[in-house]
Amino acid sequence: MFEFTYARVMTLAYQASLFDDPGAAAVVGVLGESVQRIPLDSGAWIDLRPGWVANSDSLFEDLVGAVEWRADRREMYDRIVEVPRLVSWFGEADRLPHSTLDDAMRLLNEHYAHLDAERFATAGLCFYRTGDDSVAWHGDRVGRSTQRDTRVAILSVGAERVLSVRPVGGGQTERFPVGHGDLIVMGGSCQRTYEHAILKSAKTVGPRISVQFRRA
């Protein structure tokens, strides 16, 4: 039986953002030229927008309480393995659990509208309670993304964790520390030619929630 309470989460310290106004509502910032493009090989790329959501700690706390979290399970080859983290998923027809996420999805769609007809339409939420929570190396290869380029935008709130990215078949691992309202977008061929992971942390880290926006 799985038990994890709001009270328990709030006892886990996470370092608050330096520039935030304690207790103030979260606000999604502009994208535009504040987005930094990092080209990878094989037509893959990463966009970074640090501090995209201001006062993100209040969004973190709201999501901890408002979302119906469940244990993650994932099919791997011939078995289903536990993925040590909590998740919740919102499809195209679902109401997102926070109005800040509606704003975030709309701004992302405006920002990337000039590229193609792909639109962010779903939101997957993952809750990493401690440094032991993690997701192993993988590419988000579902449906059409097995063949075609796609974008996955990840908003991180709560404590910082490292999103590691490496080429499929070997090569250098890039490490992107993300938390406290940071945005990272994986685009181009990234889901096919690279893989990514949130590896376990040996250091004591606070809880983090990631919100992954994907197409329908």
Ligand SMILES: O=C(O)CCC(=O)C(=O)O
């Ligand atoms: O939590 C993250 O930032 C990444 C999660 C992820 O890669 C996934 O769930 O597919």
Ligand SMILES: [Fe+2]
């Ligand atoms: Fe992923």
